[in-house]
Amino acid sequence: MKKLLLLLFILVCFTAFAEDKKNTDYMKQLSDIKSLSAEFKQINNLKDYGEDIYTGKVYINMKEKALWDYTEPYSSWYLITNTDINHYDEINNQLIKMKTKDYKEYALLQVLMDFSQLSKSFSAEQKDNTLYLKPKNDTGIAYINIVFKNDVISEINSKDNAGNLTTITLSKVEIDKKISSSSFKKKLPKDVNVFNQ
Numbered sequence: 001m002k003k004l005l006l007l008l009f010i011l012v013c014f015t016a017f018a019e020d021k022k023n024t025d026y027m028k029q030l031s032d033i034k035s036l037s038a039e040f041k042q043i044n045n046l047k048d049y050g051e052d053i054y055t056g057k058v059y060i061n062m063k064e065k066a067l068w069d070y071t072e073p074y075s076s077w078y079l080i081t082n083t084d085i086n087h088y089d090e091i092n093n094q095l096i097k098m099k100t101k102d103y104k105e106y107a108l109l110q111v112l113m114d115f116s117q118l119s120k121s122f123s124a125e126q127k128d129n130t131l132y133l134k135p136k137n138d139t140g141i142a143y144i145n146i147v148f149k150n151d152v153i154s155e156i157n158s159k160d161n162a163g164n165l166t167t168i169t170l171s172k173v174e175i176d177k178k179i180s181s182s183s184f185k186k187k188l189p190k191d192v193n194v195f196n197q
Helices: 002-013 026-032 106-113 115-121
Strands: 035-046 050-061 065-072 076-081 084-089 094-099 122-127 130-135 141-149 152-160 165-175 193-196
Touching: 026 115, 026 122, 115 122
Parallel strands: 094 193
Antiparallel strands: 035 050, 035 165, 050 065, 065 076, 076 084, 084 094, 122 130, 130 141, 141 152, 152 165
16 A cells, blocks of 8 residues: 555656746645646566556546556556545456555545645755655655656656665646546446455
8 A cells, every 4th residue: 555655646746847947846836736637657666576567547636536547567546535545456356445544654645635735744855857855754755756857747766665666757747637527437347346444
């Protein structure tokens, strides 16, 4: 769960854009985002396990809900609201339903759902075209580096406390455009196994 929250947080941060490279306050830009959608490529370098590559799409309405939708190498998704986390996994044909308040990572979920909370959870340093974030408390994240290129975040690099590295790149980014409610609806197979946690 901690890994999922880290990846969601990283992807959301990845969509901020710069208006003036020399005088941009990236933290402010992140906190001003109301919604975003994007295609993503995620590369995980897991210590002692090697590299995994995933692709998909993300939709986020700040302070409301987020959908992290993997399409390759197989279908899997996380739908997160302020109260629930639903995770579907095609390989196991199962849907796991959880309550966000039951996880110690809940604070990170709140940051994901409301970027204006970033400065409460992370110390930030901005140098040139990169925003360096370090958690103020132990959340399992060592750091997150957000790199901007051509007025758009081009790459996010992160490392967790176990030494696992994640890089996420985005394409077709849309910020503050209306996201239809149908984008957050996922069809489940009729024979899906449902587990409540």
